[in-house]
Amino acid sequence: MAPVIEARDLTKRYGAHVAVDRVGFVIRPGRIVGLIGPNGAGKTSILRALLGLAPYEGYLRVLGREPFHERAALMCEASFIPDIDVLPGWLRVDRALDFVAGVHPRFRRDRARALLGKAGIPLERRLRELSKGVKTQVHLALTMSIDARLLVLDEPTLGLDLIARRHFYEALTEDYMNETRSILVTTHQVEEIENLLTDILFLDKGRIVLDTSLDEVAARYATVAVGAEQLSEARALRPFHERRSPGATVLYFDGVDRAKLGAFGDVSVPSIADLFVAKLSSGPA
Amino acid sequence: MKRHFWLIRREIWESRAIWVVPALIGALLVLAALFGHVDVVLSNVSPQRGALGGVLLFASGAVFLLAMTTYSAWYLLDCLHSERSDHSILFWKCLPISDTATVLSKLLMGLLVIPFIYFAIADLTTLTIAFVVSVRARSWIGASLWNPGQWLQLQVLWVYVIATLAVWFLPVAGWLLLVSAWARRALTLWSFLPPLGAIWAERVFFGTSVLAHAVTSRLFMGYPGDAFHDFQGSIFALAGFPVAGRSAAPGDVWSLIDPVGFATHRATWIGIAVGVALIFVAIRLRSRSVEL
Structure with missing residues (x-):
């Protein structure tokens, strides 16, 4: 099936400031993609470009349309309201x-x-x-x-109480979602949508730091809590990030054989929030 | 078509002033008729009943016309700015409505819908005044106000004035929309400083005043000559005054208005061309703008 969103070299400048810097990604039908990034990473600029709300540079097709010049037609099939x-x-x-x-x-x-x-x-x-x-x-x-064929949500649950949040996500997964629809969602409350997402896009300083499916995250990334005595040995396997925790150092690995890591302790898959922090503090992949 | 209908409804929901202002004017005029000094009026009744009725009709019409032009101009200048300053532009843009449809709906509001709302309320007001005055005076003065011939003439005149003014003021409306879509603040200043600057520059650099004439003629003196055979005569004749050197068949509106002349006059078409260009720019500006 044709992609729902296709972006190549997508760039957005505000005067001399480059808010989005030659970003490229593809979103396919039936996926729920989390666009995750710190404040000022360029999330809003990307969403606005995707929905034809502002001009941009580069190649962009959303539901087969060029968003800026075909905004009205696009909005017949996409659903988005920036914020309250x-x-x-x-x-x-x-x-x-x-x-x-x-x-x-x-x-x-x-x-x-x-x-x-x-x-x-x-x-x-x-x-x-x-x-x-x-x-x-x-x-x-x-x-x-x-x-809509594409639902875009920007911090959807901001200001909602716990019960309303729960109701919202239930409605989203049970009633709304089906294989012909796609959802692009941004949020700082990553834990909330972790179980919902099929893919993640990490964004930092206008560039994509990670573009992957959650299945791939489980296959590729691993964390191990390592005691001080084994630390240098574990570091030889080249973790891309370290985090201190009481009594141990948690090491983050990308594409390292789990059997090898098992020797240092329990291997687990990092949460999206942990992976996000690890990726952003370790620089681009 | 259906979308345009909803766009117009939205505008009317948003600005209650569209009908509240003329309704207040109407209410004040009716109050004046209820409690004003009718006896002053009555002393003059017998010779010129028709004239008196006509003057009343026309005076209240003039008040509404003045309020209508002022309000419409303000509306056009404000509409594309206020949606940016209250951020709602992003909400409207997330609906399948093109910038062209949006800007045209605002234009339609300023040039036709608002004038026709004023027209309807003005009509209601004159009829109420006529009723009030005739009851208070226990005289036939009311009869002249009720005079169906004259009343119908006035309807024709109103419709003609609204339709021709909409065309005549197209470039002005286009300019106001452009400023509204572009300026971040100080809308009023932006609406008249650039034209003034251009007029000044033309005078300094070319020693001519073509633009100055074009602007003053568009704003003040050009319209009556363009749309009427004899504008002054129209007013007086409609009011029922005998005009010197004329047989003054009171209120024969058909012989006074000049639709063919208006449609063939050069100034009309220059105005349309300039108006269309300015509106096009306003649409482009709106497509690129987000909240302030």
């Missing part, structure tokens, strides 16, 4: 539904109503009168009620 601050405060919730239903061919108004009803959100209130958490629920109800 862009919701027009004067707009009433019910009118927001009316309007989106009026202009969007794939918006399922009954579904949005059901989602809002389940969360007990008053429909006749203006968006500016709602609390941050409630606004986020409206935001998510709108985005999730679009039958």
Whole structure:
């Protein structure tokens, strides 16, 4: 199947500052990709380029379209709302539904109503009168009620309480996701989406540091906690990162035979958060 | 078409002032008719009932026309700026609506929808005033206001003025939209300083004032001559005044307006061309802009 997103040499400059620097990646249908990076890594710039919200340099195709010049057509099949601050405060919730239903061919108004009803959100209130958490629920109800081929979520659960978060991710995996859809999600709460993702893209200073599937992560990366007496021996296997923990040093390996590592202790697969920190503090792969 | 309908609805939801301002003006005029000094008016009734009714109709119309042009200009200058300053531009851009459709919907609001809302409220106001005045005066003065012939003439005049002004002011609207899509702040300054600068530069470097004439004619004196056979005559005749040197069939609006002249006049077409170019630039600017 044709890729959902294809980027080559994608670059975004703000004057002299290069926010995204010749980035390339491919996202295929049916994948849930986490775009993970520290603040200022260029995540927002990439998302905006992908959705045609801002001009860019380089080659980019999203759902087969050139996003900047075909934004309106692209938005028929993609679903994204940057964050709750862009919701027009004067707009009433019910009118927001009316309007989106009026202009969007794939918006399922009954579904949005059901989602809002389940969360007990008053429909006749203006968006500016709602609390941050409630606004986020409206935001998510709108985005999730679009039958899109590509769903883009930027820090989707920011401001949601624990229960709402849980509900959201349940809805996302159980109702929304299927093999024809793809999701691109950015978040700082990596632990939350770890079980959901099929692929990860690590971004740092405008460049991609790691682009891999989670299956590959499990096959390639390993961590071992090594005591002081074996440390130099373990270091000979060239870990790409070290982290001190009480009584041991945790070493991070890339592509080293697990049987060899087993000699130093229990081998485990690093969590995405740990891998992210390790990758970013050790420089580009 | 369906999308345009929703875009217009959205604008009306957003700016309640679109109908609140004319409704307030209407309410004030009706209050004046309720509690004002009608007896002053009455002393003059018998000779020129028709004239009096016409003047009332026309005066309230003029108030609405002035408010309408001011509000429309402000609306066009503000619309593409406010969506950037409150960040909502990113929300609208995430919906399948092109920048062209969005900018054209704002243009349509400023040039036609707002004027027709004012027109409708102005109509309602004059009818209410006519009723109030005739009840208070217990006289036939109201009858002239109710005069269906004159009232219909006024409708024709309003529709003609709105339609021709929309075309006439296309370059002005295009410029206001361009400034609205481009300027980060000080919108009012940006709306008139560059034209003033260009006029000044033309005078200094070429010693001519073509631009100055074009701008003043577009803003002030050009329209009546372009769209009417005799603008002054139109006002007076519609108000029912006998005009010197004319047989003054009161309010024969058809003989006063000049649609053919308007459609064939050079200034009209220059205006359309400049307007279209400016609107095109505004659309381009909007496609590249995100929040402020």
